[in-house]
Amino acid sequence: MASIAIIGTGYVGLTTGACFSHLGHDVICADIDEDKVRRLQAGEIPIVEKGLDRLVDEGLRSGKLRFVLGAANASKDAEFHYLCVPTPQGDDGAADLSYLEAAAAEIASVLPDNSVVVNKSTVPVGSTRVVARVLGRSDVAVVSNPEFLREGTAVADFLQPDRVVIGSRDQEAAIRVAALYSRIAAPIMVTDPVSAETIKYASNAFLASKLSFVNAIATLCEAVGADVNDVVLGMGYDSRIGREFLRPGPGWGGSCFPKDTRALAKIAEDAGYEFHFLNEVLRVNHDQFTRTAQKLIDSVPAHLSDAHIAVLGLTFKAGTDDLRDSPSIEVLQRVVDAGLTVKAYDPAVLVDDNRLFEIYPDLKIEVVSDPYAASEGAASLAILTEWDEFTWLDFDKLAEIMKGRNIVDARNLLDPTIPRRRGFNYRGVGR
Numbered sequence: 001m002a003s004i005a006i007i008g009t010g011y012v013g014l015t016t017g018a019c020f021s022h023l024g025h026d027v028i029c030a031d032i033d034e035d036k037v038r039r040l041q042a043g044e045i046p047i048v049e050k051g052l053d054r055l056v057d058e059g060l061r062s063g064k065l066r067f068v069l070g071a072a073n074a075s076k077d078a079e080f081h082y083l084c085v086p087t088p089q090g091d092d093g094a095a096d097l098s099y100l101e102a103a104a105a106e107i108a109s110v111l112p113d114n115s116v117v118v119n120k121s122t123v124p125v126g127s128t129r130v131v132a133r134v135l136g137r138s139d140v141a142v143v144s145n146p147e148f149l150r151e152g153t154a155v156a157d158f159l160q161p162d163r164v165v166i167g168s169r170d171q172e173a174a175i176r177v178a179a180l181y182s183r184i185a186a187p188i189m190v191t192d193p194v195s196a197e198t199i200k201y202a203s204n205a206f207l208a209s210k211l212s213f214v215n216a217i218a219t220l221c222e223a224v225g226a227d228v229n230d231v232v233l234g235m236g237y238d239s240r241i242g243r244e245f246l247r248p249g250p251g252w253g254g255s256c257f258p259k260d261t262r263a264l265a266k267i268a269e270d271a272g273y274e275f276h277f278l279n280e281v282l283r284v285n286h287d288q289f290t291r292t293a294q295k296l297i298d299s300v301p302a303h304l305s306d307a308h309i310a311v312l313g314l315t316f317k318a319g320t321d322d323l324r325d326s327p328s329i330e331v332l333q334r335v336v337d338a339g340l341t342v343k344a345y346d347p348a349v350l351v352d353d354n355r356l357f358e359i360y361p362d363l364k365i366e367v368v369s370d371p372y373a374a375s376e377g378a379a380s381l382a383i384l385t386e387w388d389e390f391t392w393l394d395f396d397k398l399a400e401i402m403k404g405r406n407i408v409d410a411r412n413l414l415d416p417t418i419p420r421r422r423g424f425n426y427r428g429v430g431r
C-alpha cells in the first residue's frame with residue numbers, strides 16, 4: 001500500500017483522502033486552515049456528504065488517515081502528492097492558479113526523491129506543465145488525474161467510478177498512479193496530461209450542454225403543449241442518449257458547471273477558437289433562471305401583491321448543503337429585484353446559518369425553519385430544489401394557511417394531480 005499526501009481538504013481532497021485510506025493506503029491530508037484541521041482531527045466533517053463521516057472515522061481509528069497543518073508537513077514522507085486546492089474563477093473567466101502554484105512551491109523542496117505529484121483540482125489545460133515548472137524537480141513526475149465526483153454522492157462516485165483517467169508523459173508514473181486504484185473495478189484510461197485535463201472540462205461542459213438542451217426542450221414543450229417528462233423518458237430509452245441528466249429544472253448551477261463551462265470557453269478563446277456553442281449553452285441557462293423567476297413573479301395574483309412567496313429549496317441541488325452558484329438563489333435574486341418578498345426553507349440551511357448571507361450579502365430573503373412557516377400567509381409556493389421531503393407536503397394544511405393557491409414546481413418534483421385535487425393551480429417545467 002502507498003503513502004499519499006493530500007493537499008487541500010475541500011470536497012475533492014477530503015473525499016479523495018478518506019476513500020484512499022478506505023482502500024488501505026496511508027493518507028495524510030493537509031490544509032492551511034488551522035481550525036478546520038483541528039476539527040477534522042476530531043472527526044468533525046465540515047460538509048454534508050453521504051458516507052464520508054463513516055470513512056473519516058474508520059481512517060482516524062485505524063491510523064490510516066491523518067490531518068496536519070501545512071502542505072510540507074504532509075508531503076515530506078509521502079510517495080504520492082495529490083493537489084486538491086481550489087481553482088476559483090478569475091475576473092476574465094479563466095481559472096485562477098495561484099493556490100495551485102503556492103501549494104506546488106511549498107512542497108517542492110520537501111518531496112522525497114522520485115515521488116509523483118498528481119493534479120486532482122480542475123485545472124486549465126496545460127497546468128500539469130505549470131506545476132512541473134514550479135516544482136523544478138526533474139526526478140518528480142507530474143500527472144493529471146481529474147475527479148468526476150458529484151457532491152452528495154462523492155464517496156460512491158470515487159469508489160465505484162465510471163472510469164479513472166490518468167494523464168502522464170511518464171509511463172512508469174502512470175502505472176504507479178493506476179496501482180493506487182487496484183482495488184477499484186473500473187476502466188483505467190491512460191493518456192497525455194493535456195488530453196486528461198481536456199476530458200475533465202469536456203465532460204462537465206457536455207453535461208451542462210445536455211441540461212441546457214433539456215431545459216430548452218422543456219420551454220418548447222410548454223409552447224407546443226407536450227409533457228417534457230414523457231419526452232425525456234422517450235428520449236432516454238435510446239442508449240445513445242441515455243437516461244441520466246435529463247431532468248429539467250430552474251437552470252443548472254453549483255461550484256463546478258458554471259465555472260468549468262466558462263473556463264472551457266475561455267481556454268478555447270485563448271487557443272484561437274471561438275466556442276460559440278458553449279456561450280449559447282451558458283446563455284440558455286441564464287434565460288432559464290429568468291424564465292423560472294418570471295413564473296414565480298406571475299404566480300402572485302394582483303390582489304395578493306402584498307403577500308410573500310414561500311420558497312422551498314436554496315441549495316444548488318438536493319443532498320448537499322452547498323449554496324455556491326445555486327440556481328435557486330439566481331432565481332430569487334430576480335424575484336426580489338422585481339419587488340416581491342420571499343420566505344424560504346431548506347433542510348440543509350439553518351435559520352441562523354450565516355453562510356447564505358456571507359456568499360450573497362445583498363440577498364433580501366427571510367429563512368425559516370420549516371415549509372409551513374414559509375407558507376403561512378403566502379401568495380404562492382415554489383419548489384426550487386428537489387429535496388425528497390417536499391414530495392410529502394400536506395396540501396390540506398397548505399390550503400388552510402396560504403392566502404393564494406399557486407404552486408410553481410421548478411423541478412417537476414410533485415405529482416400535479418395531488419395539489420390540483422386540493423384546489424391548487426400547479427405549474428411545473430415543460431408540462
Ligand code: UGA
Pocket residue numbers: 122147148149150151152204207211244245246247248249250251252253254255256257260316317318327
Ligand atoms: C458535477 C459533475 O456531475 C461531476 O461529475 C464533477 O466531478 C463535478 O461537477 C466537479 O467538477 O467537481 P456537481 O457539481 O456535484 O457535479 O453537481 P451535479 O450533480 O452534476 O449537478 C449540477 C447541476 O445540474 C445542479 O444544479 C443540478 O440540480 C443540475 N441538474 C443535474 C439538473 O438540473 N438536472 C439533472 O438531470 C441533473
